[in-house]
Amino acid sequence: MSKTIFQKIADGELPAQIVYQDEWVVAFRDINPQAPSHVLIVPRKPIRNLASVTPEDAPLLGHLMVKAAEVARQLGLAESGWRMVFNSGPNAGEAVPHLHGHILGGRKMGWPPG
Numbered sequence: 001m002s003k004t005i006f007q008k009i010a011d012g013e014l015p016a017q018i019v020y021q022d023e024w025v026v027a028f029r030d031i032n033p034q035a036p037s038h039v040l041i042v043p044r045k046p047i048r049n050l051a052s053v054t055p056e057d058a059p060l061l062g063h064l065m066v067k068a069a070e071v072a073r074q075l076g077l078a079e080s081g082w083r084m085v086f087n088s089g090p091n092a093g094e095a096v097p098h099l100h101g102h103i104l105g106g107r108k109m110g111w112p113p114g
């Protein structure tokens with residue numbers, strides 16, 4: 001299977017504004033931000049979406065969430081609040097088939113999402 005855009009970013013083959021990375025995850029600024037702060041956090045492992053995860057991915061997903069919270073703190077969002085979104089499948093608007101969490105903050109957000 002050919003590499004997704006996010007796999008190429010994680011592998012250093014495509015440029016991105018990386019804000020955090022380690023051996024398991026990479027976080028980088030969204031190219032089309034939907035909020036003043038909009039960062040994507042992805043696993044280096046090529047998992048399609050949340051619907052595709054298996055029990056063996058639990059440590060990786062836990063790590064990803066802990067690091068998402070660290071990134072939000074680093075972005076100065078801890079006090080004002082932030083949102084984490086995973087779009088899984090066509091109805092949710094999944095455009096890139098590589099698991100990614102959106103970290104959104106810096107403005108007031110409505111609920112439910114449109």
Ligand code: AMP
Nearest residue numbers: 005016029030031032087093094095096
């Ligand atoms: P989703 O609709 O959940 O699949 O979100 C895909 C996100 O990836 C969108 O918010 C896009 O703006 C973002 N995106 C697409 N290509 C890039 C890229 N090369 N660098 C950073 N973000 C990207």
